[in-house]
Amino acid sequence: MGKKGDLSPRIKTEVKALVNAKIFSNREISRILKVSEARVRRINNKIESGEEMSPKRKNICGRKPIFTPRTERCLKKICLENRFASTKLIKSQFQDSNVNFCERTVRRKDLDFRTCRPARKPKLTVTMKAKRLKWAKQWRDKDEDFWRSVNWYNMIFYNI
Structure with missing residues (x-):
């Protein structure tokens, strides 16, 4: 227990x-x-x-943090020097200064320093546009009776 x-x-x-x-x-x-x-x-x-009821070890219990304010500043400096460095590289640079920790700790502390942003995907790529044009040309010459027999998913009636 x-x-x-x-x-x-x-x-x-x-x-x-x-x-x-x-x-x-x-x-x-x-x-x-x-x-x-x-x-x-x-x-x-x-x-x-007649003792106080508040605990004596208030705010000093638990495991001591690996990162001190000084090591956090060093981490920030390393991250700003090479913004796209992997956690493995950052860890190896830190081990030179005799601070031992795992990559997960770096990832947890590193969250505020990243400047990598996901690339915005275009709504329609060139291949998507080409496929849509090909599909439209394929069905362009169908008559009105064919389009009346099509089951539209959104139940909207189109006037052709």
Whole structure:
């Protein structure tokens, strides 16, 4: 079972209120609020000793980031020097400065620096135009009775 995050301030105050009321035991409080007995006991000990309820490790928990502000500036510099460099190339340039990370990390950090934009596809290419012209010439000399027998998908009647 892994570690869970800190209790929310609301649950802490509920535990505090129930402990101060001295109506329920620690076990009953843990069942009511669906928290462990150990947490109720710890909060009770904090109340008795007069400690603060806010966590001591606030904003400094978890894994330390690989990228410091300095390395982020270096990454930005490398990306601006060669805007179309692959993540593999950027990673190899960074390993020279003794910072180890994977290509995925570069991709995640690199999002703001890319200037590659997809080329806008023309609505009709030359081959598409040629095929449409060929199709139109193929059906041009059909008579009116033929076109009346055609089942139009969009149910619009055309006057020919």
